Amino acid sequence: MSDAIISIQGVTKRFGEVTAVERVDLDIRAGEFFALLGPSGCGKTTLLRMLAGFEQPSEGRILIGGQDMTGVQPNHRPVNMVFQSYAVFPHMTVFDNVAYGLKVAHTPRGEIAPRVKEALAMVQLSGYEARKPDQLSGGQRQRVALARALVKRPKVLLLDEPLSALDAKLREAMQIELVRLQQTVGITFVIVTHDQDEALSMADRIAVMESGHVRQVASPQTLYEFPSGRFVADFIGKMNLFEGKVVAREAAGLSVEVEGLGRLELPADERAPAPGRAVGIAVRPEKVELTRSAPPEGSVARRGTVTQVAYYGDVSYVFLDLEDGPALNANVINDERAAEPHFVKGETLWAAWNPRDFLVLGE
Amino acid sequence: MAGRLTSLLGFGRDEPIGPLDYGRRWWMRLIVGLTFVFLYAPIVVLIAYSFNDSRRNIVWVRFTTDWYVKAIHDQSLLVAFGNSLTIAIINTLLSTVLGTLTALLLWRFRFPLRPVYEGAIALPIVIPEICMGVAMMAFFAWIGWPNDLPWPISLSNIVIAHVAFSFPFVAVIIRARLAGFNRELEDAAKDLGATEWRTLLDIIVPYLKPALVAGALISFTLSLDDFVITFFTAGPDTITLPVKIFSMVRFSVTPEVNAASTVLVVITVVTTVLALRLQNAGQKAGSSG
Numbered sequence: 001m002s003d004a005i006i007s008i009q010g011v012t013k014r015f016g017e018v019t020a021v022e023r024v025d026l027d028i029r030a031g032e033f034f035a036l037l038g039p040s041g042c043g044k045t046t047l048l049r050m051l052a053g054f055e056q057p058s059e060g061r062i063l064i065g066g067q068d069m070t071g072v073q074p075n076h077r078p079v080n081m082v083f084q085s086y087a088v089f090p091h092m093t094v095f096d097n098v099a100y101g102l103k104v105a106h107t108p109r110g111e112i113a114p115r116v117k118e119a120l121a122m123v124q125l126s127g128y129e130a131r132k133p134d135q136l137s138g139g140q141r142q143r144v145a146l147a148r149a150l151v152k153r154p155k156v157l158l159l160d161e162p163l164s165a166l167d168a169k170l171r172e173a174m175q176i177e178l179v180r181l182q183q184t185v186g187i188t189f190v191i192v193t194h195d196q197d198e199a200l201s202m203a204d205r206i207a208v209m210e211s212g213h214v215r216q217v218a219s220p221q222t223l224y225e226f227p228s229g230r231f232v233a234d235f236i237g238k239m240n241l242f243e244g245k246v247v248a249r250e251a252a253g254l255s256v257e258v259e260g261l262g263r264l265e266l267p268a269d270e271r272a273p274a275p276g277r278a279v280g281i282a283v284r285p286e287k288v289e290l291t292r293s294a295p296p297e298g299s300v301a302r303r304g305t306v307t308q309v310a311y312y313g314d315v316s317y318v319f320l321d322l323e324d325g326p327a328l329n330a331n332v333i334n335d336e337r338a339a340e341p342h343f344v345k346g347e348t349l350w351a352a353w354n355p356r357d358f359l360v361l362g363e
Numbered sequence: 364m365a366g367r368l369t370s371l372l373g374f375g376r377d378e379p380i381g382p383l384d385y386g387r388r389w390w391m392r393l394i395v396g397l398t399f400v401f402l403y404a405p406i407v408v409l410i411a412y413s414f415n416d417s418r419r420n421i422v423w424v425r426f427t428t429d430w431y432v433k434a435i436h437d438q439s440l441l442v443a444f445g446n447s448l449t450i451a452i453i454n455t456l457l458s459t460v461l462g463t464l465t466a467l468l469l470w471r472f473r474f475p476l477r478p479v480y481e482g483a484i485a486l487p488i489v490i491p492e493i494c495m496g497v498a499m500m501a502f503f504a505w506i507g508w509p510n511d512l513p514w515p516i517s518l519s520n521i522v523i524a525h526v527a528f529s530f531p532f533v534a535v536i537i538r539a540r541l542a543g544f545n546r547e548l549e550d551a552a553k554d555l556g557a558t559e560w561r562t563l564l565d566i567i568v569p570y571l572k573p574a575l576v577a578g579a580l581i582s583f584t585l586s587l588d589d590f591v592i593t594f595f596t597a598g599p600d601t602i603t604l605p606v607k608i609f610s611m612v613r614f615s616v617t618p619e620v621n622a623a624s625t626v627l628v629v630i631t632v633v634t635t636v637l638a639l640r641l642q643n644a645g646q647k648a649g650s651s652g
């Protein structure tokens with residue numbers, strides 16, 4: 001709590017009938033790269049706009065740097081935003097765009113030029129001062145928007161889907177650059193994205209949102225390996241999900257009956273539902289091991305037929321139909337040069353798991 | 364037959380005419396040509412005879428600029444022209460400001476009956492001018508507007524009438540431009556520390572500039588060549604150029620009238636072309652950002 005630069009406390013936002021954000025509690029720490037991740041329409045932008053001051057919470061309050069922001073207008077908040085459309089002022093040069101926030105704040109004239117220069121250098125746009133926005137590419141316009149916000153030296157930089165308008169190559173380069181930039185300036189970044197790869201690769205911590213609620217706040221690895229529920233498990237990464245029923249829940253282990261997989265003996269899990277209750281059993285594709293020969297004693301293994309192989313270069317996705325019905329997706333890393341695919345459509349394989357890699361998900 | 368006609372007219376080309384190549388079909392070209400003739404022939408004749416060295420607009424004698432010299436020395440014509448320009452300039456200032464504020468209000472705020480206001484704004488554009496004129500006359504008679512005010516106050520009732528019918532044009536032009544405004548630009552300015560007022564001056568007004576110029580030029584030309592509404596609102600002693608031309612024509616169409624009209628045509632055409640060009644330029648520049 002003490003090192004939280006942003007503290008969102010019981011915030012709800014309604015637009016007439018629509019509840020865009022519902023009872024959100026969230027602390028963002030000083031200096032961290034924080035991501036708000038969720039599908040389109042889940043309320044990410046609304047939450048970000050409440051931080052910037054463009055929307056006022058219907059309920060709850062927001063503290064920034066320990067100060068209650070209720071009723072504080074956007075131009076008086078210690079945060080700056082990079083907009084989804086970049087919102088670079090079309091009638092101003094790059095220099096004037098970046099200098100604008102300093103001018104309206106009555107920064108001494110002698111201080112403006114060096115600070116603009118420094119900000120432009122930070123985003124690698126030195127030499128572009130005299131250009132007009134229509135002479136810049138999309139990526140360059142975004143850098144102007146970044147420089148324009150950073151030059152104000154905000155406590156927090158807010159970014160709304162900053163990479164969604166860029167093409168794939170540029171997006172990847174920009175992901176790395178944004179992280180580098182954040183580490184250089186040491187400012188807290190809060191980024192909104194619907195792209196899980198973006199969030200996973202860039203953020204220190206991620207809040208996963210679904211229809212106005214925050215479902216889980218955790219590090220990328222925790223989100224991926226220990227999702228708190230079905231939504232997060234399904235939304236982040238790829239997942240094989242099976243339906244089952246708890247048979248026994250004891251200190252020694254958890255016993256579940258899974259449709260198509262039969263009885264599974266899993267490690268103890270005190271958060272699992274009570275015996276007799278329905279449960280979801282999930283496993284990531286890369287945790288499935290495919291072999292032609294029967295797997296060793298002790299591992300959980302089932303036989304299945306390959307229905308499709310999707311080749312992605314570094315990995316191949318193998319789709320199987322298990323003997324007892326359910327479909328299964330497994331990843332094979334192509335870590336050796338080979339002219340022929342590892343597995344082919346139609347062949348029968350063993351799919352094996354370590355019981356520890358199964359996720360137990362409540363309803 | 365048709366083929367021979369087209370090649371005679373120089374339209375014939377070797378490639379076959381595509382289904383959408385209407386511009387290459389002889390009958391299309393004929394219609395377009397005739398339209399231009401009917402639209403512009405009278406104006407061309409008017410301008411031509413203003414340079415004709417003859418009292419009567421019947422036969423061409425020789426080129427002269429005498430009628431322009433004569434028009435410049437006609438005191439009452441000059442007074443009328445001065446009145447017209449004064450009215451047009453004041454009208455332009457007032458209706459540009461009023462029209463812009465109206466458009467901003469309709470764009471920016473939500474209030475009860477807003478669609479009704481949006482529709483009502485367009486009314487002066489569609490109401491027949493003669494009705495506007497009669498209504499204005501009745502209005503000024505009803506409030507007992509004095510007729511014996513000193514110049515230029517004496518022009519104020521005409522200015523009021525002109526503002527009433529030209530500011531909606533400005534409002535419509537500005538409103539259309541605002542529809543394409545990226546609201547995030549406004550948010551960005553506030554986010555960087557600007558107040559509402561600075562955001563308006565620094566971001567919205569520059570964005571509106573082409574529409575502001577176009578609106579101003581259009582209200583200028585509307586006012587400058589307005590006859591009907593001015594005729595009904597003008598007091599007995601205030602005369603504008605179109606009203607003066609009308610009164611001169613009642614006696615006879617002299618080349619002097621042609622000269623005065625040509626001046627009016629040139630001013631109107633130049634301003635309109637400028638307005639259109641600025642609006643097009645604005646549409647191109649406004650799409651970025």
Ligand SMILES: Nc1ncnc2c1ncn2[C@@H]1O[C@H](COP(=O)(O)OP(=O)(O)O)[C@@H](O)[C@H]1O
Pocket residue numbers: 015018019020038039040041042043044045046047
């Ligand atoms: N100004 C607004 N007026 C009405 N509804 C809105 C407004 N802004 C957002 N919403 C609604 O709130 C929900 C969340 O929107 P948003 O925060 O933009 O989602 P996201 O950024 O996650 O895609 C959506 O259902 C959207 O339609």
Ligand SMILES: [Mg+2]
Pocket residue numbers: 044045161
């Ligand atoms: Mg959004």
